[in-house]
Amino acid sequence: MASTWLFSIAKPKVAMSRAHLSQEERYMIEALKSIGYNQARIAEELDRHPATIRRELKRNAGQRGYRHKQAHRQAQTRAQGSRNAKRISPATLKAV
Template sequence: MHNPLQVLARLTPVELRQDIGESKQLPNNLQRLQMSYTHLCPEERYYIEIELKKGTSQNKIAEALERSQSNISREIKRNTGQRGYRHKQAEDFAQERHKNKPKEVIN
């Protein structure tokens, strides 16, 4: 039995969209890949972890995810711990940063 994230890691978001077909709806857990969304989704973080372990350059990872190289660089710098970049830890860090962000007060 394959882990869905492991299967996803073999495909770039572009390949995934081509495989599913542009006209078809993406599964709920992958819809963020299709949205013009500025935050990285968990699947993209998993892809980054796998590619870094393979020795893929940040530039190649950025191209595959259709993100800027600086976005990938910041993600890695921000979320690399003592044991390297780990997608689950990166997602937890991102959620914690988002949670602590002050809300705008509207009078």
Template sequence: MSYQHLSLAERHYIEMSRKKGVSRNQIAKDLGRSQSTISREILRNTGLRGYRHKQANRFTVDRHA
């Protein structure tokens, strides 16, 4: 089983979908990802001002460094 990190474009889609009130389950279906992947992404990368795709990407890069 291979794992691919979420791309910046996918993170942007998550941000826009969350602002529209789309459920995590629907976001996962739209991106072809598991619901747990989306839940973990949002949980790990939400800052004080909510989930923002560029900030989420920066958090991820910092954790991997």
């Protein structure tokens, strides 16, 4: 627990829905993983369910491991292709 002070200060402020990981949380996942934290401990630090962390690491790990920027881009790409994504026609988008 010697490193607890570091993460008590650095815990991300989540303003958005708890349904999705924020970019800050993805950064913390990468940082904690790089210093040797296991998935359960990362989940505890971020106040998330362990399955959320496990799924994030499995879904977004590339050839060079988990990288937060790449993971965030992949999540945004998947969200845009979702059947629940908002669809805007090119004409409407141009008018805005």
